Amino acid sequence: MDTTTINVGMTDVGSLLDGNFYKVPNYQRHYSWDDEALRDFWNDLVDVVEGQQDTHFIGQIVTYINNGVQEVIDGQQRLTTISILMAAILYKSNIIWNSAENLSDNPRGELTKLKLDIKDLLRWNEAKPSLRLQPYKTGDNSIDDYFRGIFEGKLELNQNNKDITPVKNIKDAFENFEDCIDSYWKINEIKDNPQKISVLVNVFNSLRKKFILSRVYTVKKEDAFIIYQSLNSKGKQLEASELIKSHIMAQVSNADEMVREEVQQKWDKIATSFGNDNKEITKFIRVYWTATNRLVTGNQLFRSIATNVLGTSGSLSFLNDLINVVDYYVAVIKGLKTKKDKELFQDSFVAAMLAMMHKLGAKLYYPLLFSLILRGIDIKSEKIIIYKILSIFVRHRSICNYGTSSLETGYAKVAQDVWKQKIVTDTDIVNELDREMLVGDLEVQNAFKGLSREMKNGAKKWTITYILYELYKQYGEFDGLDMDKIGFDNLSLIHIGSEEEVSSDYFNYIGNYALIESTIRDKYGEKDVIRSLNESRYALNKDIANFMEQHRWDVNDILNRQEEMSIETTQIW
Numbered sequence: 001m002d003t004t005t006i007n008v009g010m011t012d013v014g015s016l017l018d019g020n021f022y023k024v025p026n027y028q029r030h031y032s033w034d035d036e037a038l039r040d041f042w043n044d045l046v047d048v049v050e051g052q053q054d055t056h057f058i059g060q061i062v063t064y065i066n067n068g069v070q071e072v073i074d075g076q077q078r079l080t081t082i083s084i085l086m087a088a089i090l091y092k093s094n095i096i097w098n099s100a101e102n103l104s105d106n107p108r109g110e111l112t113k114l115k116l117d118i119k120d121l122l123r124w125n126e127a128k129p130s131l132r133l134q135p136y137k138t139g140d141n142s143i144d145d146y147f148r149g150i151f152e153g154k155l156e157l158n159q160n161n162k163d164i165t166p167v168k169n170i171k172d173a174f175e176n177f178e179d180c181i182d183s184y185w186k187i188n189e190i191k192d193n194p195q196k197i198s199v200l201v202n203v204f205n206s207l208r209k210k211f212i213l214s215r216v217y218t219v220k221k222e223d224a225f226i227i228y229q230s231l232n233s234k235g236k237q238l239e240a241s242e243l244i245k246s247h248i249m250a251q252v253s254n255a256d257e258m259v260r261e262e263v264q265q266k267w268d269k270i271a272t273s274f275g276n277d278n279k280e281i282t283k284f285i286r287v288y289w290t291a292t293n294r295l296v297t298g299n300q301l302f303r304s305i306a307t308n309v310l311g312t313s314g315s316l317s318f319l320n321d322l323i324n325v326v327d328y329y330v331a332v333i334k335g336l337k338t339k340k341d342k343e344l345f346q347d348s349f350v351a352a353m354l355a356m357m358h359k360l361g362a363k364l365y366y367p368l369l370f371s372l373i374l375r376g377i378d379i380k381s382e383k384i385i386i387y388k389i390l391s392i393f394v395r396h397r398s399i400c401n402y403g404t405s406s407l408e409t410g411y412a413k414v415a416q417d418v419w420k421q422k423i424v425t426d427t428d429i430v431n432e433l434d435r436e437m438l439v440g441d442l443e444v445q446n447a448f449k450g451l452s453r454e455m456k457n458g459a460k461k462w463t464i465t466y467i468l469y470e471l472y473k474q475y476g477e478f479d480g481l482d483m484d485k486i487g488f489d490n491l492s493l494i495h496i497g498s499e500e501e502v503s504s505d506y507f508n509y510i511g512n513y514a515l516i517e518s519t520i521r522d523k524y525g526e527k528d529v530i531r532s533l534n535e536s537r538y539a540l541n542k543d544i545a546n547f548m549e550q551h552r553w554d555v556n557d558i559l560n561r562q563e564e565m566s567i568e569t570t571q572i573w
Contacts, residue, residue: 006218013082014208016215017121021128023069024076028134030166031080038173040299041081042180048206078427083122084170087150088177089204090118098192103451107194114201124151136164148173241281243302251315259312261504266319267287273326284329287323291367292419295412325370347379352484354387356466361459362393364407367415375418381426388430391573395439398463400447410436452508452556455493465491468515470572471565477538492521495533496544497553507557511562514541
């Protein structure tokens with residue numbers, strides 16, 4: 001390899017793109033960044049915007065210069081992502097520009113400059129733009145055509161590109177970044193256009209000037225490939241927990257031997273709780289950090305802790321908090337299966353609710369649970385708060401089937417407010433949970449009317465079982481007993497109407513399910529539904545059986561039953 005033909009240096013995004021023409025050759029992988037990678041990228045940028053980092057290193061770009069064109073050997077995914085984010089910033093800028101006739105001169109000037117800066121940097125409508133993507137296939141430039149179109153606000157797919165995966169990936173990435181900008185405005189309560197413009201300018205400038213790359217370019221293609229292979233032949237990446245351990249040990253390296261031994265023992269206690277599985281230790285620490293500091297991705301965790309946990313005192317405080325919650329966390333993620341796990345929470349109803357949330361697949365509330373434990377919230381208040389957490393999950397996920405991102409950010413905010421003691425009483429905590437995350441009554445009732453779930457093992461089965469248990473109890477069954485007094489393993493589900501009777505469209509509607517004893521299910525199954533319902537101890541089931549002896553169970557019966565249930569849902573949760 002001729003080192004005289006190789007140029008290496010550090011550069012920022014603006015300098016990298018300014019005046020250069022990058023081309024992704026045909027043999028390279030098409031654009032494929034997923035939601036997690038995009039989110040990590042955005043969160044790293046927010047860290048820079050908010051001053052958590054002065055700059056951020058995002059990797060390397062390796063190119064081969066061929067007749068003034070820089071063929072990208074490594075880094076095409078980063079270059080494409082940077083360009084898509086700038087397109088989203090431009091799109092948001094144009095929306096403000098087109099809707100704000102009364103902007104004063106200063107914000108209007110900022111917006112004009114921002115739009116021109118993006119256009120000058122990317123030059124998407126010129127013969128030599130900053131980046132040209134590779135053909136989808138010989139003679140088909142659908143990917144690059146769509147890519148250039150997003151800078152003009154042309155986002156819709158057409159007959160020619162709607163089935164091309166890289167095009168859909170670009171569209172998804174654009175919409176992801178657009179959502180990130182909207183969320184940032186919402187979280188920071190930014191509502192007027194001058195403030196929004198200021199944020200867009202700050203985001204763009206942080207991306208352009210403070211995102212740093214290593215740039216390697218050569219005039220020999222074979223040299224570029226040798227460099228690429230060398231840079232990407234690294235060993236297995238360390239987990240954040242391994243880096244955190246190293247950081248903590250470095251912080252106490254000058255302390256006396258007794259302190260160093262104490263720190264080692266505390267870390268060992270935490271690590272052995274997870275069988276020394278570093279990935280699980282990382283998840284645990286991230287929950288704690290979300291509760292007491294801020295919500296970060298796994299990739300950001302070590303950097304955030306290394307910046308904030310300093311010295312012997314800070315390290316011991318950090319470890320002591322982890323020790324105080326580790327047994328609770330392990331118990332919850334295992335579903336509180338043992339008597340010892342349940343006794344940790346000092347109340348059988350609290351333990352039963354947590355066990356049910358495990359069955360339903362609820363996890364994002366863990367930071368709030370940590371804050372409640374670490375702040376010593378009393379058992380009476382804990383019952384009220386945990387039931388509210390369960391209610392929010394049932395409304396948001398089980399009934400409305402909404403996504404989880406708002407739950408994660410909402411629980412994180414409330415957890416941090418509890419930790420900082422901004423809210424202390426159960427009333428204040430419940431009220432903030434309602435404000436941040438509770439789906440409205442009418443929305444829940446309407447969603448419930450069309451709720452359908454397959455009777456599969458796991459969270460789907462438990463969703464139906466739990467919903468029906470609470471509804472049956474609301475109608476007077478189970479003698480009003482709370483879930484800690486109910487043996488859920490002794491309950492089973494059956495369909496009331498067969499698929500032939502009610503059609504596949506309505507077969508799995510909640511209104512077509514009944515909750516019966518497992519012994520009866522084992523005895524008759526769904527072969528003799530009327531007999532199964534008649535022999536059940538629950539009056540609701542006997543009423544359905546009596547109705548079915550006189551009438552044919554059909555779709556209208558399912559819908560009427562489900563509509564009646566929908567009214568009760570918002571009384572229960």
